[in-house]
Amino acid sequence: MEFKNFSLFISQTKVNRFATDLAEGRILSTICKKCGKQYYPPRADCPSCMGIEMEWKEIKTEGKLLTFTRIHVPPEHFAVRQPLMPFSSVQFEPCPIGILEVEGGLPVMGWIPKMDIKKIRVGMRMKASPFTLPDGKITIVLEAI
Numbered sequence: 845m846e847f848k849n850f851s852l853f854i855s856q857t858k859v860n861r862f863a864t865d866l867a868e869g870r871i872l873s874t875i876c877k878k879c880g881k882q883y884y885p886p887r888a889d890c891p892s893c894m895g896i897e898m899e900w901k902e903i904k905t906e907g908k909l910l911t912f913t914r915i916h917v918p919p920e921h922f923a924v925r926q927p928l929m930p931f932s933s934v935q936f937e938p939c940p941i942g943i944l945e946v947e948g949g950l951p952v953m954g955w956i957p958k959m960d961i962k963k964i965r966v967g968m969r970m971k972a973s974p975f976t977l978p979d980g981k982i983t984i985v986l987e988a989i
């Protein structure tokens with residue numbers, strides 16, 4: 845799988861493995877071999893000590909929800925199209941998105957497509973998982989545990 849299938853149209857990157865492992869169900873971080881700082885999303889180089897030697901480490905994907913909001917114009921794969929008033933075309937149903945704090949304090953952002961936003965609470969336990977969309981792109985979803 846090419847990196848561009850996960851995110852932007854970038855195919856050359858030192859963190860290409862992130863997309864490959866995501867497709868296989870693992871969410872990876874990078875750790876600086878020089879200073880030990882851990883990064884998620886993975887970084888190719890360490891902005892803290894300028895080290896260029898990084899190693900990969902799978903992250904624990906369970907944690908507590910730090911914050912959430914909803915996107916009113918989500919990408920089509922998360923949008924349920926609803927007819928609006930007679931003279932307009934369509935409207936997208938807002939989709940919740942949140943940031944989960946996992947082991948090591950790492951923030952993992954993901955969509956929360958299966959929950960009513962009224963039932964989502966800051967601090968609730970959730971799990972982040974890679975999710976393959978119908979168009980083949982991969983994203984991360986958060987689910988309550």
Ligand SMILES: [Zn+2]
Nearest residue numbers: 876879890893
């Ligand atoms: Zn470092």
